[in-house]
Amino acid sequence: MELSNQLKTLADKIIMLKDKIETEESTKHAFVLPFINILGYDTFNPTEVVPEFTADIGIKKGEKVDYAIFDKNDPILIIECKNWKEKLSVHNSQLFRYFHVTKTRFALLTNGIQYQFFTDLDEKNKMDSKPFLEFDITNVKENVINEISKFHKSNFDVDHIVNNASSLKYIQEIRKQINNEITNPSNEFVKLFANKVYAGRLTEKVMDEFKELVQKGFNQFISEKINDRLNAAINKEAEKQLTEQIELIVDESKVTTTEEELEAYRIVVAILRRKLPINRIVHRDTQSYFGILLDDNNRKPLCRLHLNGGKNYIGLFHENKTETKQAIQSIDDIYLFEKELLDTVGVYEKN
Template sequence: MPTIQQIVKEIRKTLSSFDITKGIELSDNEAKTRMYLVEPFFESLRYNRGFENSNLVPEYDADFASLKGKKVDYAILFRNKPEIIVEVKKCSVKLNDKHLAQLNEYFNNTNDCKIGILTNGIQYEFYCRNNNGNNNGLHPTPFYVFDWENIDGSQLEKLAEFYVTEINTKDIIDSAQDSFFMEGFEEALFKELVKPSTEFVKAVFSHMNGKRLTENIEKQIRDLINSVSIKSALDRLIIEESSNANSGIITTDDELKVYHVIKTILAQHKQIETNSVGYKDFKGKFSIILDDNQKKKVCDLYITPTSHKIDIDGEKIEIPDIDSIVKLKKRLIDKALSLL
């Protein structure tokens, strides 16, 4: 079985050899966009188009409940079930919320569907279910966007997860949901610090040994919560966490950020206690460990201003962003469980 690197190389070669400019010129309506752009794209991932014994089925006649007689442009089938649906627009059309609403309607009424793709043949937006919303529709933000006119390495690594022999929709969705969770946490924390809630102010005042929070005191505390005080507290937090690790080495903000992402990932497994996850900082590397025991090492981080890498069981992997860390969720949890 080919490695991910080999698959990435194959996809890059196939997509790069395709005359995208010619394909765009020919795609002057939706039907031609499907023929000249969308189908070649999915062929690069080795999906077979057709009506029988295929996994890329055009004009899929799904059970749309109240939408009887309507068809989705494509369905990608696994074990004869439509786990991915694709809504196509003419290549000259800029994808918008109206198109997403249409995809969402199909998604909500298609049994077994797990991922929705919205495309104009050039840009491909991948959506999954919104677990944090009030309904079971698609998350309003795509978890992955592929732009055929601007291909880069990180795009292809993600795209390789959809290669026909590699795809695991459950793992892809879990990874997307973890990314949304981390982004949501950071956004919520930012909003709380920008405009502190009364509950937050009360918590701060309580740590000041305050007894009665008056309107004047609340205003004073709100005025003090700013970038200067937050930066000062952050510097102290870094020193404190460094001291707790007994390393004698100043731990960097980048190392702590990656550490907290991995700790959050591990803590989501019910068998891994949040408080058991810690770290030990060394000169040149940063180890994430369990139970304050260096023999229970989950991974090593090698973080510099120009390079972010993680070492799991001797394999070093680039982690340029949160998504690349979340992709390693299963490996990190499996490693941690093996140490328990």
Template sequence: MGALRELREILTGIAERSNVIKSHCTNEESTKLYLILPVIGALGYDYTDPLVVQPELPADFRTGSVDRVDFAIMQDGAPVIAIECKSVGSDLPSCRGQLRSYFSALQTVRLGILTDGIMFEFFVDCDQPNVMDAEPFVTLDLEAATRSPIPVDVLEALNMLSSTNFQPEDVADLADLRLVSRRLRSLLVQEMREPSDDLCRLMLQRLGMKNLRRSSIQTRYSSLVRDAFEQAVVIPVMDRLRTQTAQANPLAPAQEGTADGIVTTDRELAVYRYVRQRLAFLSKDEQQFSAIERLQYQDYLGKFAVYYEQIRKGRLFDFIEGSNGYDKFIFPLPGGEIITNNMKDIDEPLHAIFSQRIRELGASKPVLTRNQMSA
């Protein structure tokens, strides 16, 4: 654990410096020099030695081509890691094809890195030998590292990529496990949101219901399966999170009654619980899921506010309880006012403003992640 702690401290220091100077890195060359080389050095590669880190290595099937990879990390005289560099703020996903071509051209390369100096994407060839995978198996975000600790699983992966530990076969095994795990999580989240006919049929067959028509599954049972997922998985997890938070901080969120005569109603508490549960269902990644734990509420005379981290800057919406069964939700623009008797009508603006607040205020250190749920 000492090595991981030291690596985290080094990378966090680089992250803090990089986020200060990145606005002065106005082209690819300055990005390489001031933002990317320090990270290469942090992984133990001596970028002052051309026998270790070779710049502008030819990388093309064609003889005499001028196509070159920005940096190649060498091992026994052959390139094993290809690093493609882009200017700060570049759209990295749109640049992956270029790195993929270098990956294939350099037959000895086993790891590809695509970076703009702030975001570092790491690729291997799990799906097809010598063909770079379409998605990175690990990503290092230096901007996020200035707001919250670099996750342990990311540090463990980076430690395996360091000069003292780099073994291509071990890295490929790790990448395969991480990619499959990520794809399984994405699949399960998608099935929870919109259960497929195949999953519905399988679950219903386990209940003894056979020979079901597809139309019957779609119109009658699909919503039941989706609700069952939410009741069996999402709600218990959020209850566990809420209990854990209450034990850690008995005063958060706001107390239900105050000296000003403001009493938090059952309906307002139900809205708060729904928001937490629904965001757990709508969250697209671990960062969003963990950030749910930072939601709080504040009750006022005539309205009830739900916010993330900060009551003003982190406001998600104001809730005004209706007397006729229709409640009003007031979101910051462009969300606006929504008057409804169906809570699911707020899903889209709720998730949008929640995602925006995380970007603006940062994600706090996770309390519990999906991977920890089953621990």
């Protein structure tokens, strides 16, 4: 989860700054170095991250790759960077030459937004022409985050990554082919389905008709699958809400709200009125605590008051929504937690 959040933060930064970044050097510093840091490597430690790493090629001396990440004095990943505005496809030949003369099994080509990871699956010590892992950092899927995590310093295992790279590479290519066939079906793809449902001769006219039918059929199938999953998720959420409402009704039938709890609620309202209108601050009493919610939403607790036991507490909520109990001598002590209460409102309003 931490890696996912770090990548999301970097992605937001890239979206916000990219139009202000003009050069390759700026791209490195603003986009690529933070990504290396996210992988757990210290960009200020020259034994871990070496900028302008020398990769002499035959009679060509002084050839340098932008960064090399080291482990135990050996390079484990070389990185070639380009300006974020440049397409990567025209630059992999340069990285191909560097890969051949280093001991690394992995190479990364990036413009700070698009990332392409290569290895040597096809021929030992010779970089493959196609990446085994490719993603856009501003739109990273959960399964890709899992693959990125394997390059983290704490997880890095050459054999594990290489063994998995083959299936990744082919799955990636298969997905591309599926996308191509759905958006622009080939004759072979159309014939595959037309032969199963059409008994006549597949003339050019018939093929043109079936090309459109196959495309529509696949789009409808995908749409129905998506709708089925959405409906299942909606029904599950509705069922959960109904269960919560029933439990709440049962709880409320056993609850007696005290005047002290109502007075404490009025203190919380007095604190929060500088940020919220009164009608958004709602109390909900339960058997175990007196809760105060934002917008009457039990997923947005502002605080909880525990006033019916031997000791009194106020339960405060932070960004991760876990409750932290603080002892209070009297309800007047609620004023001591003014900042925490206002910060909680700020978290919900920001989200």
